[in-house]
Structure formats: C-alpha cells, structure tokens
Amino acid sequence: DAGVTQSPTHLIKTRGQQVTLRCSPKSGHDTVSWYQQALGQGPQFIFQYYEEEERQRGNFPDRFSGHQFPNYSSELNVNALLLGDSALYLCASSGEGRFTDTQYFGPGTRLTVL
Amino acid sequence: SQQGEEDPQALSIQEGENATMNCSYKTSINNLQWYRQNSGRGLVHLILIRSNEREKHSGRLRVTLDTSKKSSSLLITASRAADTASYFCAETSYGKLTFGQGTILTVHP
Numbered sequence: 001d002a003g004v005t006q007s008p009t010h011l012i013k014t015r016g017q018q019v020t021l022r023c024s025p026k027s028g029h030d031t032v033s034w035y036q037q038a039l040g041q042g043p044q045f046i047f048q049y050y051e052e053e054e055r056q057r058g059n060f061p062d063r064f065s066g067h068q069f070p071n072y073s074s075e076l077n078v079n080a081l082l083l084g085d086s087a088l089y090l091c092a093s094s095g096e097g098r099f100t101d102t103q104y105f106g107p108g109t110r111l112t113v114l
Numbered sequence: 115s116q117q118g119e120e121d122p123q124a125l126s127i128q129e130g131e132n133a134t135m136n137c138s139y140k141t142s143i144n145n146l147q148w149y150r151q152n153s154g155r156g157l158v159h160l161i162l163i164r165s166n167e168r169e170k171h172s173g174r175l176r177v178t179l180d181t182s183k184k185s186s187s188l189l190i191t192a193s194r195a196a197d198t199a200s201y202f203c204a205e206t207s208y209g210k211l212t213f214g215q216g217t218i219l220t221v222h223p
Contacts (some may be wrong), residue, residue, distance in 0.1 A: 004156075031209070042202050042213030043157070076197050088154060094209070102147065103211060105157040 002027055004106035006095050012112045013081050021076040021109045025093030031055075032074040033103060035067060035090040043090055049074055078111075084114045118208045120203060120214040128222050135217040138183075138202035141148045147180055148188050151216070160188075160201075164199045195223045 005024045013019050025032050031050045035043035046062035049068035062104055063079045072093075088110050092103035121136045137208045139146070145164045149157040162185065170177050176189040186203055198221050201219045204211040 033209070035211070039154075040215075042204075042215050043211070045210050045212065048209055054209070056208065058210070090156060092157075092211070101119070101209075102162050103160050104159060107156040108154075110154075 002105055004091055006089075006091050006106040006109050008109060009099070009107070010037060010110045012114065014114050015081055015083060017081050017113075018077065018079045019081060019111060021089050021091075021111070022073065022076075023076070023091030023093075023106060024073045024096075025091075026104050029093035029104070030072050031094045031097045031101075032072065033092045033094070034076045035092065036060070036085075037088040037090060037108070039058070039087070048063075082114045083113050086111060117179060119149060120201075120217045122175075123215070124218045124220070126220045127193055127220065129195055131193055131221075133172060133193050133219055133221070135188045135201050135203075135219070137186045137188070137214055139203070139205045139212075140184065140212075141205060141207055141212075144208065146177075146186050147204045147206060147211065148175075148177060148186075150201045151202065152198075157202065158209075162206075173177070186187070190219075193221045194218075195221050197221050 007022045012099040015043045034046040037043040047057040048055045052068045065077045068074045088108045090108045094101040094103045147162045148160040174191045179186045200216045202216040203214045
C-alpha cells in the first residue's frame, strides 16, 4: 500500500520564478492538505483540497495556489518566489473528507530560493 | 500562524529512560495528534487522541489530554536511540492541523 508521495524531492529556484510541487495521496484517501515548514519551525497550514475544491486556507498570500485532480492527486503552485519561500513543503492526505481523520504526510519537497 | 507551545524545546536522555513532552494549545479542538519527524523529513503519525478522551496508549507511547487546561503530554517509556527525533503536537480543528514548534529529543546510547 503506497503512502503519500511527493515530487520532486529537492528543487532550487531563483527569486521571481514560479514552482509547481506535486502530491499523490495515500490509497483510499480523498483529502489533501499542504504545509510549509521553515527550518527549525513546526509546519504551517497552507490549504486543504477536497472534491477538487479548496476547502480551507491558512494565512498565505495568493501567490500560493493549488489544484486537486479527479484522481485526488494535488499540485501546489507558488508564483513570484521570494527568498522567504525557502522551506520544506509537506503534503498530507486523509480519508473520506472527514474533519477528524488522521493526516498522513509525505516525505516533503525541499525548496531553495536563491 | 502557529498556536500552542511545546515544552521542553529540547530534551536529552539516556537509553532506557522515559521522556515526557508537554503541549499546550489555545483553541477548541476536534482532536489532538502527535507526530515524529526525523532529520527534516516527512512527519510520521504517532497517535491521535479525541477531545472526549483523557488518555491513550500505543506501544511505548502514552498520551494524555486535559481539555480544561488545554494541554497534552506525550510519554515515551524505555526510550531507544532510534527515538531521537523532533516531536510535534498538532491541534486538529475542522481538518486543519496547527502545530507547535516541537520538542527535539536526543536519546544517547
């Protein structure tokens, strides 16, 4: 049973560029959440997708956008990259759209903005 | 924004000792979850305790929840070097996880 997968593992971009990160949820899960984790900090919630709609959003600017596909996989897009966007981006999936389910995390994508 | 605090920020113990980490939170919760993270990798789910539960066990882990004090604790018994990691509690409210800054646990062999 495949867990949550993310690609790429590492990414280096320069300021002003755009980036797309990808996530495939755990088998049987239909809800995907994205988190940003800066070095030495706990993860911060970016947004959550369910039934191809953004269901909740954290305190992140509109430069951060996402998408969920019919197969439940998801993308995180970040435009006009800033140095402060350098972080580990984590994807988590949970099942059946319930608010109270355990979220299972992928290994993350390490984004470095130069 | 992050809410809640974990205490201590860092903990160093010897193998075989018990490790206790505490977490405080600020909002009403559906449940509270504990996660482990090794060396900046993905988070591994350890245990979920619902808001109507007071204590839960899983192997060497024991979690307590006091909703009146808005606090939780994670006890790892008979620690092993492999338990060395960062531990985070996360409030769950309507599907959104809000993490603290974590406790860095180092277990010396």
